[in-house]
Amino acid sequence: MTTVERPLRESAVPSWTHRTDVLVIGYGGAGSSAALEAARAGAAVTILEVASGGGGTTAMCGGHVYCGGGTPVQQACGFPDSAEDLYRFLVGSTPFQDEEKARLYAEHSAQHFAWLESQGVPFERSYYPQRHSLQPDARCLIFTGNEKVWPFSETARPAPRGHKAAGEGDAGHLIMKALMAQVDRLPIEKRYDTSVDRLIVDDDGRVVGAAGHHFGQRVHYRADKGVILTAGGFIMNHPMVASHIPDLARDIIDHGSVYDDGSGIQLGLSVGGAAIHMSEYFITLPFYPPEKLTYGLLVNRHGQRFVNEDSYHARIGRTALQQTDHVVYLIVDDSCFGLPDINQFVHQMPRTDLSIEHIATEDSVADLEASLGLPCDTLQQTVALYNANASQGEDPLFHKHPEWLRPLDAPPYAAFDLSLGKAPYLAFTLGGLSTRATGEVLDDRGEVVTGLYAAGRNSCGLPRSADGYASGLSVGDATFFGRLAGRQAALTPSRV
Numbered sequence: 180m181t182t183v184e185r186p187l188r189e190s191a192v193p194s195w196t197h198r199t200d201v202l203v204i205g206y207g208g209a210g211s212s213a214a215l216e217a218a219r220a221g222a223a224v225t226i227l228e229v230a231s232g233g234g235g236t237t238a239m240c241g242g243h244v245y246c247g248g249g250t251p252v253q254q255a256c257g258f259p260d261s262a263e264d265l266y267r268f269l270v271g272s273t274p275f276q277d278e279e280k281a282r283l284y285a286e287h288s289a290q291h292f293a294w295l296e297s298q299g300v301p302f303e304r305s306y307y308p309q310r311h312s313l314q315p316d317a318r319c320l321i322f323t324g325n326e327k328v329w330p331f332s333e334t335a336r337p338a339p340r341g342h343k344a345a346g347e348g349d350a351g352h353l354i355m356k357a358l359m360a361q362v363d364r365l366p367i368e369k370r371y372d373t374s375v376d377r378l379i380v381d382d383d384g385r386v387v388g389a390a391g392h393h394f395g396q397r398v399h400y401r402a403d404k405g406v407i408l409t410a411g412g413f414i415m416n417h418p419m420v421a422s423h424i425p426d427l428a429r430d431i432i433d434h435g436s437v438y439d440d441g442s443g444i445q446l447g448l449s450v451g452g453a454a455i456h457m458s459e460y461f462i463t464l465p466f467y468p469p470e471k472l473t474y475g476l477l478v479n480r481h482g483q484r485f486v487n488e489d490s491y492h493a494r495i496g497r498t499a500l501q502q503t504d505h506v507v508y509l510i511v512d513d514s515c516f517g518l519p520d521i522n523q524f525v526h527q528m529p530r531t532d533l534s535i536e537h538i539a540t541e542d543s544v545a546d547l548e549a550s551l552g553l554p555c556d557t558l559q560q561t562v563a564l565y566n567a568n569a570s571q572g573e574d575p576l577f578h579k580h581p582e583w584l585r586p587l588d589a590p591p592y593a594a595f596d597l598s599l600g601k602a603p604y605l606a607f608t609l610g611g612l613s614t615r616a617t618g619e620v621l622d623d624r625g626e627v628v629t630g631l632y633a634a635g636r637n638s639c640g641l642p643r644s645a646d647g648y649a650s651g652l653s654v655g656d657a658t659f660f661g662r663l664a665g666r667q668a669a670l671t672p673s674r675v
Contacts, residue, residue, distance in 0.1 A: 180416060181229065181374050183445035187390055189381045195388075195401045199225040199368065201668045202389060202402035204375050205410035205443060207235020207436075209635030209657035211358040213407045213618075213665030215298075218365045220669035222404055225368040227375055227389065229410075229438050233362075234355045236411055236436045236607075236636070241313045242350025243323055243651030244300075244658070246292040247340040248285060252320050255304035260338035262286045271334030272325055272647030275456065280616045280641055284659055291659045292342060299357035301345040310470035312492060312650070317345040324649025325491045329578035331647075341651045354654065373398065375442070378406065378450050378631070386450055386630035387674060405630050405668035407618065409661060412608040412636035413441030420608070423457040426500060427606050431462070432533075434605040443637035447612040450631060453623040455639045457610035461648050464496035464597060464604055466509055466519045466535060473583045474515035476565060477597070480506035482548065482557025484565070487577035496604055497645035505599035508551060509535075510558070514589040521603050533603045539594045547592045562587055609648075611639040618664025632668050634661040 200222035247265035266285035307318040323341030344350035379388035479502040519535040541547040548558035566586035613621040618632035635657035
Protein backbone atom coordinates (compact mmCIF):
# COMPACT_ATOMS: atom_id res chain seq x y z
CA MET A 180 0.00 0.00 0.00
CA THR A 181 1.36 3.39 -1.01
CA THR A 182 1.98 5.84 1.83
CA VAL A 183 1.31 9.37 0.61
CA GLU A 184 3.62 12.14 1.82
CA ARG A 185 3.34 15.90 1.91
CA PRO A 186 3.81 17.69 -1.43
CA LEU A 187 7.35 18.39 -2.54
CA ARG A 188 8.45 21.85 -3.54
CA GLU A 189 9.67 22.12 -7.11
CA SER A 190 12.82 23.83 -5.87
CA ALA A 191 13.66 20.71 -3.84
CA VAL A 192 13.58 18.36 -6.85
CA PRO A 193 17.17 17.20 -7.44
CA SER A 194 16.54 16.42 -11.11
CA TRP A 195 13.66 15.49 -13.37
CA THR A 196 13.42 11.85 -14.43
CA HIS A 197 11.08 12.77 -17.24
CA ARG A 198 9.17 15.79 -18.53
CA THR A 199 5.79 15.74 -20.23
CA ASP A 200 2.71 17.91 -20.74
CA VAL A 201 0.07 15.75 -19.07
CA LEU A 202 0.89 13.17 -16.41
CA VAL A 203 -1.76 10.49 -15.82
CA ILE A 204 -1.51 8.49 -12.59
CA GLY A 205 -3.31 5.18 -13.04
CA TYR A 206 -3.93 3.12 -16.16
CA GLY A 207 -7.50 1.83 -15.96
CA GLY A 208 -10.63 2.98 -17.75
CA ALA A 209 -10.37 6.60 -16.59
CA GLY A 210 -6.62 6.83 -17.11
CA SER A 211 -6.62 5.36 -20.60
CA SER A 212 -9.52 7.60 -21.69
CA ALA A 213 -7.81 10.68 -20.25
CA ALA A 214 -4.52 9.82 -21.95
CA LEU A 215 -6.19 9.26 -25.32
CA GLU A 216 -8.06 12.56 -25.33
CA ALA A 217 -5.06 14.52 -24.06
CA ALA A 218 -2.78 13.05 -26.71
CA ARG A 219 -5.33 13.63 -29.48
CA ALA A 220 -5.59 17.24 -28.34
CA GLY A 221 -1.88 17.63 -29.04
CA ALA A 222 -0.35 17.12 -25.60
CA ALA A 223 2.62 14.96 -24.75
CA VAL A 224 1.30 12.34 -22.32
CA THR A 225 2.92 10.00 -19.82
CA ILE A 226 1.06 7.35 -17.79
CA LEU A 227 2.40 6.12 -14.45
CA GLU A 228 1.03 2.77 -13.26
CA VAL A 229 1.89 1.01 -10.00
CA ALA A 230 1.16 -2.45 -11.45
CA SER A 231 3.20 -4.23 -14.08
CA GLY A 232 0.57 -3.57 -16.72
CA GLY A 233 -2.56 -1.58 -17.41
CA GLY A 234 -6.19 -2.50 -16.86
CA GLY A 235 -7.09 -1.52 -13.32
CA THR A 236 -10.49 -2.35 -11.87
CA THR A 237 -12.14 -1.78 -15.25
CA ALA A 238 -10.41 -4.86 -16.62
CA MET A 239 -11.80 -6.88 -13.70
CA CYS A 240 -15.41 -5.75 -14.01
CA GLY A 241 -18.32 -7.44 -15.74
CA GLY A 242 -18.04 -5.21 -18.79
CA HIS A 243 -21.23 -3.17 -18.50
CA VAL A 244 -21.23 0.46 -19.62
CA TYR A 245 -24.30 2.45 -18.57
CA CYS A 246 -25.38 4.48 -21.60
CA GLY A 247 -28.70 5.76 -22.85
CA GLY A 248 -30.45 8.52 -24.71
CA GLY A 249 -31.02 6.37 -27.79
CA THR A 250 -27.87 4.35 -28.42
CA PRO A 251 -27.71 2.26 -31.60
CA VAL A 252 -28.23 -0.86 -29.49
CA GLN A 253 -31.34 0.56 -27.83
CA GLN A 254 -32.71 1.53 -31.21
CA ALA A 255 -31.92 -1.85 -32.79
CA CYS A 256 -33.62 -3.68 -29.92
CA GLY A 257 -36.71 -1.47 -29.96
CA PHE A 258 -36.28 0.43 -26.69
CA PRO A 259 -37.00 4.16 -26.98
CA ASP A 260 -34.92 6.33 -24.66
CA SER A 261 -34.05 9.98 -24.42
CA ALA A 262 -31.39 12.10 -22.80
CA GLU A 263 -34.08 13.65 -20.61
CA ASP A 264 -35.25 10.26 -19.31
CA LEU A 265 -31.66 9.24 -18.59
CA TYR A 266 -31.08 12.53 -16.75
CA ARG A 267 -34.28 12.18 -14.75
CA PHE A 268 -33.32 8.65 -13.75
CA LEU A 269 -29.83 9.69 -12.65
CA VAL A 270 -30.95 12.61 -10.49
CA GLY A 271 -34.14 10.88 -9.30
CA SER A 272 -32.49 7.68 -8.15
CA THR A 273 -29.26 8.99 -6.63
CA PRO A 274 -29.24 11.21 -3.53
CA PHE A 275 -27.15 14.41 -3.73
CA GLN A 276 -26.46 13.89 -7.43
CA ASP A 277 -24.25 16.43 -9.21
CA GLU A 278 -26.88 17.75 -11.61
CA GLU A 279 -24.32 19.39 -13.91
CA LYS A 280 -22.44 16.13 -14.37
CA ALA A 281 -25.66 14.16 -14.74
CA ARG A 282 -26.98 16.54 -17.41
CA LEU A 283 -23.71 16.49 -19.32
CA TYR A 284 -23.50 12.71 -19.21
CA ALA A 285 -27.12 12.25 -20.25
CA GLU A 286 -26.89 14.62 -23.19
CA HIS A 287 -23.68 13.03 -24.49
CA SER A 288 -24.24 9.41 -23.45
CA ALA A 289 -25.17 8.12 -26.91
CA GLN A 290 -22.16 9.90 -28.40
CA HIS A 291 -19.95 8.42 -25.69
CA PHE A 292 -21.17 4.95 -26.61
CA ALA A 293 -20.25 5.71 -30.23
CA TRP A 294 -16.79 6.83 -29.05
CA LEU A 295 -16.27 3.54 -27.20
CA GLU A 296 -17.21 1.60 -30.32
CA SER A 297 -14.87 3.74 -32.40
CA GLN A 298 -12.05 2.73 -30.04
CA GLY A 299 -12.75 -0.90 -30.84
CA VAL A 300 -14.91 -1.94 -27.88
CA PRO A 301 -17.23 -4.63 -29.32
CA PHE A 302 -21.00 -4.50 -28.68
CA GLU A 303 -23.69 -6.73 -30.16
CA ARG A 304 -27.06 -5.34 -31.28
CA SER A 305 -28.88 -7.70 -28.93
CA TYR A 306 -31.00 -7.77 -25.77
CA TYR A 307 -30.89 -10.09 -22.75
CA PRO A 308 -34.44 -10.31 -21.33
CA GLN A 309 -33.84 -12.28 -18.13
CA ARG A 310 -33.20 -10.75 -14.71
CA HIS A 311 -29.51 -11.41 -14.15
CA SER A 312 -26.54 -9.74 -12.48
CA LEU A 313 -24.41 -10.38 -15.59
CA GLN A 314 -25.29 -11.84 -18.95
CA PRO A 315 -23.55 -15.23 -19.26
CA ASP A 316 -23.29 -14.80 -23.03
CA ALA A 317 -22.32 -11.98 -25.40
CA ARG A 318 -25.74 -10.33 -25.61
CA CYS A 319 -25.46 -6.62 -24.98
CA LEU A 320 -28.45 -4.74 -23.60
CA ILE A 321 -29.95 -5.43 -20.17
CA PHE A 322 -31.74 -3.66 -17.33
CA THR A 323 -28.92 -3.21 -14.80
CA GLY A 324 -30.49 -0.88 -12.26
CA ASN A 325 -33.78 0.22 -10.73
CA GLU A 326 -35.25 1.55 -13.98
CA LYS A 327 -38.43 -0.56 -13.68
CA VAL A 328 -38.54 -0.39 -9.88
CA TRP A 329 -40.86 1.86 -7.85
CA PRO A 330 -40.45 4.75 -7.11
CA PHE A 331 -37.78 5.31 -9.77
CA SER A 332 -40.04 4.13 -12.58
CA GLU A 333 -42.32 7.08 -11.84
CA THR A 334 -39.47 9.53 -12.28
CA ALA A 335 -38.39 8.52 -15.78
CA ARG A 336 -39.58 6.22 -18.54
CA PRO A 337 -37.83 2.88 -17.94
CA ALA A 338 -35.31 1.67 -20.51
CA PRO A 339 -32.48 -0.87 -20.42
CA ARG A 340 -29.18 1.00 -20.40
CA GLY A 341 -26.59 -1.60 -19.42
CA HIS A 342 -24.43 -2.21 -22.50
CA LYS A 343 -22.14 -5.20 -22.03
CA ALA A 344 -19.08 -5.67 -24.21
CA ALA A 345 -19.48 -8.67 -26.50
CA GLY A 346 -17.91 -11.53 -24.60
CA GLU A 347 -19.14 -14.48 -22.60
CA GLY A 348 -19.28 -13.82 -18.87
CA ASP A 349 -17.25 -10.92 -17.56
CA ALA A 350 -16.04 -8.65 -20.34
CA GLY A 351 -14.32 -5.70 -18.71
CA HIS A 352 -11.04 -6.96 -20.12
CA LEU A 353 -12.42 -6.38 -23.64
CA ILE A 354 -13.03 -2.71 -22.85
CA MET A 355 -9.49 -2.27 -21.58
CA LYS A 356 -8.00 -4.32 -24.42
CA ALA A 357 -9.53 -1.91 -26.91
CA LEU A 358 -8.58 1.27 -25.04
CA MET A 359 -5.04 0.10 -24.38
CA ALA A 360 -4.62 -0.81 -28.04
CA GLN A 361 -5.52 2.77 -28.93
CA VAL A 362 -3.01 4.08 -26.39
CA ASP A 363 -0.34 1.91 -28.00
CA ARG A 364 -1.06 3.52 -31.37
CA LEU A 365 -0.18 6.96 -30.04
CA PRO A 366 3.15 8.36 -28.78
CA ILE A 367 2.05 8.00 -25.15
CA GLU A 368 4.76 7.09 -22.64
CA LYS A 369 3.86 4.28 -20.21
CA ARG A 370 5.87 3.69 -17.05
CA TYR A 371 4.83 0.56 -15.15
CA ASP A 372 5.87 -0.59 -11.66
CA THR A 373 5.91 3.05 -10.59
CA SER A 374 4.27 4.05 -7.32
CA VAL A 375 3.48 7.72 -6.70
CA ASP A 376 3.65 8.99 -3.12
CA ARG A 377 4.04 12.78 -3.50
CA LEU A 378 2.79 15.56 -5.71
CA ILE A 379 5.17 18.34 -6.64
CA VAL A 380 4.10 21.99 -6.41
CA ASP A 381 5.67 25.29 -7.38
CA ASP A 382 5.96 28.36 -5.16
CA ASP A 383 2.39 29.39 -6.05
CA GLY A 384 0.99 26.00 -5.01
CA ARG A 385 0.31 24.83 -8.56
CA VAL A 386 0.73 21.09 -9.08
CA VAL A 387 3.59 20.62 -11.53
CA GLY A 388 4.49 16.95 -11.19
CA ALA A 389 4.70 13.83 -9.08
CA ALA A 390 7.36 11.83 -7.27
CA GLY A 391 7.54 8.16 -6.45
CA HIS A 392 9.55 4.96 -6.79
CA HIS A 393 10.43 2.67 -9.66
CA PHE A 394 12.09 -0.55 -8.48
CA GLY A 395 13.49 1.22 -5.43
CA GLN A 396 14.80 4.25 -7.28
CA ARG A 397 13.40 7.69 -6.56
CA VAL A 398 11.77 9.26 -9.65
CA HIS A 399 10.41 12.74 -10.36
CA TYR A 400 8.05 13.47 -13.25
CA ARG A 401 7.40 17.00 -14.49
CA ALA A 402 3.97 17.91 -15.95
CA ASP A 403 3.87 21.22 -17.80
CA LYS A 404 0.09 21.26 -18.24
CA GLY A 405 -1.37 19.12 -15.47
CA VAL A 406 -1.53 15.94 -13.42
CA ILE A 407 -4.61 13.69 -13.68
CA LEU A 408 -5.38 11.32 -10.80
CA THR A 409 -7.09 8.11 -11.96
CA ALA A 410 -5.77 5.61 -9.40
CA GLY A 411 -9.00 3.99 -8.17
CA GLY A 412 -11.06 3.90 -4.98
CA PHE A 413 -10.09 3.00 -1.42
CA ILE A 414 -11.86 -0.27 -0.60
CA MET A 415 -8.50 -2.03 -0.08
CA ASN A 416 -7.33 0.55 2.46
CA HIS A 417 -8.97 -0.95 5.54
CA PRO A 418 -8.03 1.83 8.00
CA MET A 419 -9.43 4.37 5.55
CA VAL A 420 -12.63 2.35 5.13
CA ALA A 421 -13.02 1.96 8.90
CA SER A 422 -12.64 5.72 9.30
CA HIS A 423 -15.13 6.76 6.64
CA ILE A 424 -17.47 3.75 6.35
CA PRO A 425 -17.49 1.79 9.61
CA ASP A 426 -20.45 -0.29 8.32
CA LEU A 427 -18.00 -1.96 5.94
CA ALA A 428 -15.39 -2.74 8.58
CA ARG A 429 -16.39 -6.41 8.91
CA ASP A 430 -17.97 -9.31 7.03
CA ILE A 431 -17.57 -7.56 3.68
CA ILE A 432 -15.84 -8.87 0.56
CA ASP A 433 -13.61 -6.15 -0.91
CA HIS A 434 -14.64 -5.70 -4.53
CA GLY A 435 -11.90 -4.25 -6.70
CA SER A 436 -8.23 -4.20 -7.53
CA VAL A 437 -5.56 -4.68 -4.88
CA TYR A 438 -4.36 -1.19 -5.85
CA ASP A 439 -7.65 0.47 -4.85
CA ASP A 440 -5.82 1.77 -1.79
CA GLY A 441 -6.97 5.39 -1.74
CA SER A 442 -3.57 6.79 -2.66
CA GLY A 443 -4.94 8.91 -5.49
CA ILE A 444 -7.50 10.53 -3.20
CA GLN A 445 -4.84 11.08 -0.55
CA LEU A 446 -2.59 12.74 -3.13
CA GLY A 447 -5.39 15.17 -3.92
CA LEU A 448 -5.98 15.87 -0.23
CA SER A 449 -2.28 16.54 0.30
CA VAL A 450 -2.42 19.65 -1.91
CA GLY A 451 -5.70 21.01 -0.56
CA GLY A 452 -8.28 19.11 -2.59
CA ALA A 453 -11.60 18.35 -0.89
CA ALA A 454 -12.97 14.82 -0.61
CA ILE A 455 -16.76 14.50 -0.63
CA HIS A 456 -19.31 11.77 0.14
CA MET A 457 -16.59 9.53 1.52
CA SER A 458 -19.16 7.60 3.55
CA GLU A 459 -20.99 6.44 0.42
CA TYR A 460 -20.45 2.99 -1.00
CA PHE A 461 -21.71 0.35 -3.37
CA ILE A 462 -22.71 -2.86 -1.65
CA THR A 463 -24.47 -5.75 -3.26
CA LEU A 464 -26.36 -8.84 -2.24
CA PRO A 465 -26.98 -10.61 -5.56
CA PHE A 466 -29.44 -13.29 -4.45
CA TYR A 467 -30.45 -13.81 -8.10
CA PRO A 468 -30.04 -15.64 -10.47
CA PRO A 469 -32.19 -17.64 -10.79
CA GLU A 470 -34.61 -14.82 -11.50
CA LYS A 471 -37.60 -16.74 -10.11
CA LEU A 472 -36.35 -16.03 -6.59
CA THR A 473 -37.63 -12.49 -7.17
CA TYR A 474 -41.13 -13.84 -6.53
CA GLY A 475 -40.06 -14.47 -2.93
CA LEU A 476 -40.13 -12.13 0.05
CA LEU A 477 -37.24 -10.50 1.87
CA VAL A 478 -37.89 -10.18 5.60
CA ASN A 479 -35.88 -9.00 8.61
CA ARG A 480 -35.57 -10.51 12.09
CA HIS A 481 -39.04 -9.16 12.90
CA GLY A 482 -40.61 -11.11 10.05
CA GLN A 483 -41.34 -7.90 8.16
CA ARG A 484 -40.63 -6.92 4.56
CA PHE A 485 -38.38 -3.88 4.07
CA VAL A 486 -37.93 -3.45 0.30
CA ASN A 487 -39.51 -4.36 -3.03
CA GLU A 488 -37.77 -7.58 -4.02
CA ASP A 489 -37.47 -6.63 -7.70
CA SER A 490 -34.98 -3.90 -6.75
CA TYR A 491 -31.46 -3.94 -8.18
CA HIS A 492 -29.10 -6.07 -6.09
CA ALA A 493 -27.16 -3.03 -4.81
CA ARG A 494 -30.33 -1.47 -3.42
CA ILE A 495 -31.16 -4.83 -1.84
CA GLY A 496 -27.72 -4.94 -0.22
CA ARG A 497 -27.94 -1.36 1.07
CA THR A 498 -31.39 -1.82 2.64
CA ALA A 499 -30.43 -5.25 4.03
CA LEU A 500 -27.43 -3.73 5.78
CA GLN A 501 -29.77 -1.27 7.50
CA GLN A 502 -31.90 -3.98 9.15
CA THR A 503 -31.72 -4.79 12.87
CA ASP A 504 -28.61 -6.86 13.58
CA HIS A 505 -28.22 -7.16 9.78
CA VAL A 506 -30.53 -10.21 9.82
CA VAL A 507 -32.30 -10.93 6.51
CA TYR A 508 -34.12 -13.97 5.16
CA LEU A 509 -35.42 -14.77 1.69
CA ILE A 510 -38.74 -16.63 1.89
CA VAL A 511 -39.94 -18.68 -1.09
CA ASP A 512 -42.49 -21.37 -1.83
CA ASP A 513 -42.24 -24.44 -4.04
CA SER A 514 -43.19 -22.50 -7.17
CA CYS A 515 -40.17 -20.18 -7.00
CA PHE A 516 -37.60 -22.27 -5.14
CA GLY A 517 -34.11 -22.28 -6.61
CA LEU A 518 -30.52 -22.18 -5.37
CA PRO A 519 -28.95 -18.72 -5.57
CA ASP A 520 -25.87 -18.73 -7.80
CA ILE A 521 -23.61 -16.10 -6.25
CA ASN A 522 -20.68 -17.11 -8.44
CA GLN A 523 -22.57 -15.87 -11.48
CA PHE A 524 -21.88 -12.41 -10.06
CA VAL A 525 -18.45 -12.88 -8.53
CA HIS A 526 -17.07 -13.74 -11.93
CA GLN A 527 -13.67 -12.11 -11.51
CA MET A 528 -13.03 -13.79 -8.16
CA PRO A 529 -13.45 -17.54 -8.78
CA ARG A 530 -14.15 -18.98 -5.36
CA THR A 531 -16.07 -22.05 -4.32
CA ASP A 532 -16.80 -20.88 -0.77
CA LEU A 533 -19.26 -18.15 -1.77
CA SER A 534 -22.84 -19.25 -1.30
CA ILE A 535 -26.22 -18.35 0.16
CA GLU A 536 -27.33 -21.05 2.55
CA HIS A 537 -30.72 -22.75 2.39
CA ILE A 538 -31.46 -23.02 6.13
CA ALA A 539 -35.03 -24.27 6.48
CA THR A 540 -37.91 -26.00 4.70
CA GLU A 541 -41.34 -26.43 6.30
CA ASP A 542 -44.83 -27.41 5.22
CA SER A 543 -46.41 -24.22 6.56
CA VAL A 544 -45.51 -20.56 7.07
CA ALA A 545 -46.17 -20.99 10.80
CA ASP A 546 -43.64 -23.82 11.04
CA LEU A 547 -41.09 -21.82 9.00
CA GLU A 548 -41.60 -18.86 11.30
CA ALA A 549 -40.87 -21.04 14.33
CA SER A 550 -37.88 -22.68 12.64
CA LEU A 551 -36.33 -19.26 12.00
CA GLY A 552 -37.05 -18.08 15.53
CA LEU A 553 -39.11 -15.11 14.37
CA PRO A 554 -41.63 -13.48 16.72
CA CYS A 555 -44.96 -15.30 16.84
CA ASP A 556 -47.38 -14.47 14.01
CA THR A 557 -45.04 -11.96 12.34
CA LEU A 558 -44.07 -13.91 9.25
CA GLN A 559 -47.55 -15.40 9.04
CA GLN A 560 -49.12 -11.94 8.96
CA THR A 561 -46.55 -10.67 6.46
CA VAL A 562 -47.20 -13.54 4.04
CA ALA A 563 -50.99 -13.40 4.51
CA LEU A 564 -51.14 -9.67 3.75
CA TYR A 565 -48.80 -10.04 0.79
CA ASN A 566 -50.81 -12.93 -0.64
CA ALA A 567 -54.11 -11.10 -0.26
CA ASN A 568 -52.77 -8.09 -2.13
CA ALA A 569 -50.84 -10.11 -4.72
CA SER A 570 -53.97 -12.06 -5.61
CA GLN A 571 -55.45 -8.68 -6.62
CA GLY A 572 -52.31 -7.73 -8.55
CA GLU A 573 -51.29 -5.17 -5.95
CA ASP A 574 -48.46 -4.46 -3.51
CA PRO A 575 -49.48 -1.26 -1.72
CA LEU A 576 -46.64 -1.47 0.80
CA PHE A 577 -43.63 -1.67 -1.55
CA HIS A 578 -45.09 -1.52 -5.07
CA LYS A 579 -43.33 -4.61 -6.39
CA HIS A 580 -43.59 -4.69 -10.17
CA PRO A 581 -46.56 -6.78 -11.40
CA GLU A 582 -44.09 -8.89 -13.39
CA TRP A 583 -42.86 -10.38 -10.11
CA LEU A 584 -46.07 -10.29 -8.11
CA ARG A 585 -47.93 -13.49 -7.22
CA PRO A 586 -49.04 -15.13 -3.96
CA LEU A 587 -46.73 -17.46 -2.07
CA ASP A 588 -49.25 -20.26 -1.57
CA ALA A 589 -47.56 -23.39 -2.90
CA PRO A 590 -46.03 -25.31 0.04
CA PRO A 591 -43.51 -26.36 1.14
CA TYR A 592 -41.90 -23.07 2.14
CA ALA A 593 -38.16 -22.45 2.35
CA ALA A 594 -35.81 -19.81 3.75
CA PHE A 595 -32.34 -18.64 2.71
CA ASP A 596 -30.08 -16.79 5.13
CA LEU A 597 -29.05 -13.45 3.60
CA SER A 598 -27.75 -12.00 6.87
CA LEU A 599 -24.46 -10.13 7.06
CA GLY A 600 -21.76 -12.62 7.99
CA LYS A 601 -23.75 -15.46 6.41
CA ALA A 602 -24.29 -14.37 2.80
CA PRO A 603 -21.64 -12.72 0.61
CA TYR A 604 -21.84 -8.92 0.64
CA LEU A 605 -19.50 -7.28 -1.87
CA ALA A 606 -18.57 -3.60 -1.66
CA PHE A 607 -16.49 -0.81 -3.13
CA THR A 608 -16.26 2.89 -2.33
CA LEU A 609 -17.96 5.78 -4.15
CA GLY A 610 -16.61 8.90 -2.44
CA GLY A 611 -13.71 10.85 -3.89
CA LEU A 612 -12.26 14.23 -4.68
CA SER A 613 -14.58 17.11 -5.47
CA THR A 614 -14.19 17.98 -9.14
CA ARG A 615 -15.70 20.01 -11.90
CA ALA A 616 -17.27 18.09 -14.77
CA THR A 617 -14.09 18.83 -16.72
CA GLY A 618 -11.95 17.20 -14.03
CA GLU A 619 -10.38 20.12 -12.16
CA VAL A 620 -9.97 19.20 -8.49
CA LEU A 621 -11.67 21.65 -6.11
CA ASP A 622 -10.79 22.65 -2.56
CA ASP A 623 -13.27 22.98 0.30
CA ARG A 624 -14.17 26.49 -0.88
CA GLY A 625 -14.99 25.27 -4.37
CA GLU A 626 -11.89 26.81 -5.89
CA VAL A 627 -9.64 24.99 -8.34
CA VAL A 628 -6.45 23.31 -7.18
CA THR A 629 -4.41 24.56 -10.11
CA GLY A 630 -2.74 21.90 -12.20
CA LEU A 631 -4.63 18.94 -10.70
CA TYR A 632 -7.41 16.86 -12.24
CA ALA A 633 -9.17 13.64 -11.26
CA ALA A 634 -11.53 11.08 -12.78
CA GLY A 635 -12.84 7.59 -12.10
CA ARG A 636 -12.98 6.56 -8.46
CA ASN A 637 -10.48 9.30 -7.55
CA SER A 638 -13.31 11.72 -8.28
CA CYS A 639 -16.79 11.67 -6.76
CA GLY A 640 -18.66 11.23 -10.02
CA LEU A 641 -22.13 10.07 -11.04
CA PRO A 642 -22.39 6.93 -8.89
CA ARG A 643 -22.84 8.37 -5.40
CA SER A 644 -25.05 5.88 -3.59
CA ALA A 645 -25.92 2.19 -3.68
CA ASP A 646 -29.58 3.20 -3.63
CA GLY A 647 -29.41 4.55 -7.16
CA TYR A 648 -26.50 2.59 -8.58
CA ALA A 649 -26.76 0.69 -11.85
CA SER A 650 -24.19 -1.76 -13.22
CA GLY A 651 -21.98 -0.02 -15.75
CA LEU A 652 -22.31 3.43 -14.21
CA SER A 653 -18.75 3.39 -12.85
CA VAL A 654 -17.25 2.44 -16.23
CA GLY A 655 -19.43 4.96 -18.05
CA ASP A 656 -18.50 7.68 -15.57
CA ALA A 657 -14.79 6.84 -15.57
CA THR A 658 -14.37 6.75 -19.34
CA PHE A 659 -16.58 9.77 -20.07
CA PHE A 660 -15.21 12.11 -17.42
CA GLY A 661 -11.72 10.74 -17.93
CA ARG A 662 -12.00 11.96 -21.52
CA LEU A 663 -13.12 15.41 -20.37
CA ALA A 664 -10.28 15.69 -17.86
CA GLY A 665 -7.72 14.66 -20.45
CA ARG A 666 -8.95 17.19 -22.97
CA GLN A 667 -9.14 19.99 -20.38
CA ALA A 668 -5.62 19.34 -19.14
CA ALA A 669 -4.26 19.26 -22.69
CA LEU A 670 -5.81 22.65 -23.47
CA THR A 671 -4.29 24.27 -20.38
CA PRO A 672 -1.42 26.63 -21.21
CA SER A 673 1.97 25.11 -20.41
CA ARG A 674 3.94 26.42 -17.47
CA VAL A 675 7.51 27.01 -18.53
